[in-house]
Amino acid sequence: MSDTPPVAGEPVAERNNTRLYAGVIVVEVIVVAGIWLFQRYFGA
Amino acid sequence: MHLLDWAVVVAYLVWIVWDGLRRSKATHEVEGYFLANRSLPWWAVGLSVMATQLSAITLVGTTGRGYAEGLSVVQLYLGLPIAMVILSVTLVPFFYRAKVFTAYEYLERRFDSRTRTLASLLFLFSRALSCGVIIAAPAVILSIVLGWNLTLTILGIGVPTVLYTMVGGVQAVTWTDVKQMAVIIAGVGAAVAVLLFQLPDHVSVGEALHIAGTTGRMQALDFTWDPNKTYTFWSGLIGGLFLMLSYFGCDQSQVQRYLTAKSVDEGRQSLMMSAYFKIPLQFLIPMIGVLMFVFYLFHQPPVLFNRQHDAQVRASARAGEYRVMEQEFTAAFEARRDAATALAAARRSGGAAPPTAAETAFRDADGRVAAIRGRATALVREVTGDRAFGDVNYVFPTFVTERMPVGLVGLIIAAIFAAAMSSIAAELNSLSTATVIDFYRRLWRTGASDAHYLAVSKLVTGFWGLVACIVAIYATNLGPLIDVVNRFGSFFYGSLLGVFVLAAGAKRATSRGAFWGLLAGMAVVALVARYSSMAFLWHNVVGTVAVVSVGMLISLLDRSSSPKGT
Numbered sequence: 001m002s003d004t005p006p007v008a009g010e011p012v013a014e015r016n017n018t019r020l021y022a023g024v025i026v027v028e029v030i031v032v033a034g035i036w037l038f039q040r041y042f043g044a
Numbered sequence: 045m046h047l048l049d050w051a052v053v054v055a056y057l058v059w060i061v062w063d064g065l066r067r068s069k070a071t072h073e074v075e076g077y078f079l080a081n082r083s084l085p086w087w088a089v090g091l092s093v094m095a096t097q098l099s100a101i102t103l104v105g106t107t108g109r110g111y112a113e114g115l116s117v118v119q120l121y122l123g124l125p126i127a128m129v130i131l132s133v134t135l136v137p138f139f140y141r142a143k144v145f146t147a148y149e150y151l152e153r154r155f156d157s158r159t160r161t162l163a164s165l166l167f168l169f170s171r172a173l174s175c176g177v178i179i180a181a182p183a184v185i186l187s188i189v190l191g192w193n194l195t196l197t198i199l200g201i202g203v204p205t206v207l208y209t210m211v212g213g214v215q216a217v218t219w220t221d222v223k224q225m226a227v228i229i230a231g232v233g234a235a236v237a238v239l240l241f242q243l244p245d246h247v248s249v250g251e252a253l254h255i256a257g258t259t260g261r262m263q264a265l266d267f268t269w270d271p272n273k274t275y276t277f278w279s280g281l282i283g284g285l286f287l288m289l290s291y292f293g294c295d296q297s298q299v300q301r302y303l304t305a306k307s308v309d310e311g312r313q314s315l316m317m318s319a320y321f322k323i324p325l326q327f328l329i330p331m332i333g334v335l336m337f338v339f340y341l342f343h344q345p346p347v348l349f350n351r352q353h354d355a356q357v358r359a360s361a362r363a364g365e366y367r368v369m370e371q372e373f374t375a376a377f378e379a380r381r382d383a384a385t386a387l388a389a390a391r392r393s394g395g396a397a398p399p400t401a402a403e404t405a406f407r408d409a410d411g412r413v414a415a416i417r418g419r420a421t422a423l424v425r426e427v428t429g430d431r432a433f434g435d436v437n438y439v440f441p442t443f444v445t446e447r448m449p450v451g452l453v454g455l456i457i458a459a460i461f462a463a464a465m466s467s468i469a470a471e472l473n474s475l476s477t478a479t480v481i482d483f484y485r486r487l488w489r490t491g492a493s494d495a496h497y498l499a500v501s502k503l504v505t506g507f508w509g510l511v512a513c514i515v516a517i518y519a520t521n522l523g524p525l526i527d528v529v530n531r532f533g534s535f536f537y538g539s540l541l542g543v544f545v546l547a548a549g550a551k552r553a554t555s556r557g558a559f560w561g562l563l564a565g566m567a568v569v570a571l572v573a574r575y576s577s578m579a580f581l582w583h584n585v586v587g588t589v590a591v592v593s594v595g596m597l598i599s600l601l602d603r604s605s606s607p608k609g610t
Contacts, residue, residue, distance in 0.1 A: 015309050021129045024319045028125040031323050032265070035118065039264050042250075042257040 045190060045445070045453060052454025056227060056461065057204055063223060064208025064216035064469075074497045077213035078145055078477045079304050084218055086310035090317030092221035093301045094325075095466035097291075097318070098228065100182035103329065103463045108436035110333020114261030116275040118327045120581070123285030127292060128319035132312040134548060135293045140308045145481040147299040147544075154547040156555035157486075162562060163540060164482040167296055168475060170536050172508060175471045176515025181437075182464050183516065186457070188352045189441040198516045201464050206509030209469045210502050214304055217469045224462035231459025232328060234452045235444070239335035242447070244342050244385075251388040252338040258387065258403050259410055261334050264327070272577045283581030286588055290541035292318075297474040336443050341384045343447070347373045347417065349438035353424045360427045366420070373416045380409035468512065476505040534573065534580050538587020539565035545588060546595045554599040561595025 045053075071077045109117050144150055148167070152160035183197040208216045243252055256262055266276045273279065292298045292315065305311035347370055348354045357366045383406040390399030425433050444456045480501050489496075543562050546553040568590035569583050578586070 017132065017309070017312060020312070020316060021132065024125050024129055024316060027320055028122075028323065032122065035115075035264050035323075035327060039115070039257075039262050042253040042262040043260070 045457075046450045048451050049454030049457065052451060053458050053461065056454075056458035057200075060220050060223060060462075060465065061204045061208050064212045064220045067208075067212035067215035067219055070215050071213045072498070073494050074480075074501060075145075076215070077498055077501050078300065078473070078481075080214050080218065082304060083306055084215075084304045084310075086305055086313035087317070088218055088222050089301055089305045089310070089314035091225045092218040092466075092470070093292075093298060093314055094318055094322065095221035095225045095228070095463075096297060096301060096470035097322075097467070098225075098325075098463055099178045099467040100460050100464035101178060103228070103232075103460055104182060104185055104437050104440055106326070106329045107333040107336070107440040108438070110261070110330030111336045111439045112333070112436045114256070114259075114334060115264035115327065115330050116266060117330050118264050118323065119266070119275045119277055119280030120284055121288075121323050121326045122277065122280035123282065124288045124322050125319040126281075127285050127288035128315040130289060131293045132315055135299075135544070136302055136311050136315065137308045138548065139299060139303060140305075140311055144303075145300075146296050146478050147294055148296070148478065148482050151543065151547060151558070155553075155558045159543065159555060159559045159562070160482060162559060163543060164296075164478050166536050166540065168478055170533055171295075171297060171471050171475055172511055173515060174533070175468055175475070175508070175512035176519055178464055178467050178471070179512055180516035180519040182460050185437055185441050186460065188350060189438060189445055190457075195517055198513060201461060202468070202509060202513040202516065205465045205468045206472065206506060206513075209472045210505040210509065213501075214300065214473050217473050218301075218304060220469065221466045224466040227455070227462040228459045228466075231456045231462075232325075232332065234455055235332050235440075235448070236328065236335065238448055238452065239332065239339055242339060242343075246385065247338075247342070247388045251391055252335070254391055255341065255384055255387055255406065256334045256338050258406055259337075261337060271582055272579055274579045274581070276579075279579050279581040283579070283583075283585055286541060286584035287537055287581060290537035290584060290588075294540045294544050295474075295537070296478050297471045300474050300477060301470065332440065336439060339443070339447070342381055344374065344377050346442070347420050348424065348435050349442045350424075350433075350435040351438075351442075353428055353430070353433060353435070357420075357424055357427050362423060362427055366423060369416055369420050369423070373413070373420075376409070376412045376416055380406070380413050383409040472505050472508050472512070475508040476501050479504045479508070534583040535566040535569045535587065538569060538584035539591050541584070542588040542591025542595065545592055546599075550592070550596060550599070552599055553595055554602050556602050557595040557597075557599030560598050561591040561593075564594040565591030 070080070073081075075081055106117055139147060139150065142150060142153075146164065148160045148164040151163055179198055179202050183194060183201055186192060187194040187197045208220060240249060243249065247255075253262065266273070267278075268276060269278055270276060271279070302311035302314050305314055346354065347366075348357075357363065360366075383402070387399060387402040387406045390402035421433060421435070425431050441460075444453055448456065480497060484500060484504070485492075485497060489500075539562055542565050543558050546558050546561065565587045569587045572578055572583060572586050573580075
């Protein structure tokens with residue numbers, strides 16, 4: 001195990017994850033809307 | 045328990061321990077032991093992230109809360125998907141590229157050794173306590189419901205976990221988490237299926253949910269703005285966002301999960317799994333409780349689900365009073381059952397118009413049952429002196445052991461073990477990481493060989509396992525201990541997030557500002573908790589804001605410390 005601190009910020013080829021993140025937000029909105037409709041239908 | 049159920053539980057334990065121990069073949073250096081040489085696929089890491097967060101307390105407590113109150117607890121997780129996106133953009137790539145072992149290593153690079161030491165110490169203290177509670181809570185409940193010896197139950201959960209974690213390191217933790225997540229999902233699925241199948245013939249699933257809805261149990265989302273209410277849409281979205289940012293971004297037990305991924309993108313994808321699936325899963329778990337409520341409308345429940353306290357009251361001087369309550373309870377249950385049946389029939393025949401009279405009659409009948417349970421609970425508190433007594437944590441285990449088919453009882457007991465063990469294993473591994481990397485290698489024994497640090501890492505894992513088991517054995521009064529752990533967690537999480545916000549987002553923040561800001565943040569949260577009735581989720585926001593505010597103020601005033609570069 002080296003004592004030399006590794007270099008931070010080395011360039012790494014990474015994907016553009018914008019669509020992934022947008023998908024998460026869209027799915028959350030749909031799920032929460034679904035829960036809201038569920039409680040409207042079955043709630044008091 | 046039936047022999048078949050024992051066989052299922054024993055088979056699960058043997059399988060998990062064997063799988064964990066065989067992972068030691070891939071662990072020859074410290075980087076392999078703690079970070080799996082950054083080689084794990086995103087889906088395994090993602091399941092490990094979920095398993096680490098889903099403890100037995102969630103499985104047993106949330107189902108009980110669903111039984112007693114309904115689905116509102118799902119709001120706790122509303123901020124999670126947003127937190128995962130923010131972390132994927134910010135801290136995940138940063139930690140991964142920095143090639144740190146612990147999140148707190150970064151704090152020394154950015155600020156100073158003192159800040160790193162303080163943050164890591166707070167993590168060690170809070171995680172060691174919570175590890176003990178995660179073992180103790182299901183052990184107490186299972187020992188009471190099944191009649192097992194408490195100490196042996198604690199050791200039955202703790203010892204196998206310590207064994208495979210100590211020997212196999214993070215490879216063992218992750219790959220056993222994958223299997224344990226499968227067992228948990230199978231157990232949750234089995235519980236839902238049995239509950240649905242056991243509905244009376246004259247009550248459909250839809251009618252059952254409508255009946256539960258009559259009592260407010262289907263009110264999952266509460267849009268009122270009330271900072272004193274525990275679970276609302278806003279406390280979950282905003283307070284929960286801060287909690288999840290801190291837990292998944294600054295708590296070593298979760299940070300270490302995604303540091304084991306093959307690449308930054310796979311680390312991000314692992315968090316996205318929780319982002320997609322956590323809310324639906326956490327909707328399903330309290331739904332089990334709601335379905336148990338419906339089940340017990342048509343099958344008489346015990347007056348009290350905690351059999352130990354039930355026996356204590358029966359043996360006390362007030363046993364006669366308790367017997368009268370039982371008779372009243374039986375009569376009230378029968379009236380409620382008839383009202384529920386009538387409500388279901390009224391819905392079937394009434395068309396679109398809600399059967400208001402039948403709903404009112406059912407709510408009144410349910411209120412009478414709840415009132416008798418309230419009196420019985422008060423009686424228990426007086427007889428036993430346990431002022432914190434409440435039996436909602438015993439509802440699910442009681443239902444499982446008394447009402448589920450043979451074989452599936454074993455599966456769900458195994459799922460409870462799996463939920464506990466998966467959380468404990470990750471915590472033990474991260475406790476060892478922080479101890480060795482943040483303290484032992486840095487402050488006690490520098491420049492030793494990798495083989496030395498590997499041996500020490502395994503011993504330290506065993507040490508923390510021993511501490512957790514001791515904490516669990518002596519956590520006889522669970523209520524206050526869980527309160528202490530939760531309160532400390534709320535001081536810690538928000539404040540720690542504040543330090544990382546200063547570190548990553550405020551170039552002018554100084555070491556002195558970060559250190560004293562962290563302490564100030566915890567002090568502010570302590571004052572808020574003591575002198576206000578603000579719900580605990582908001583404490584995370586308070587802590588973060590306090591740390592950033594005080595930290596920046598001190599930094600601006602501090603002319604002698606120059607901020608280190610990021």
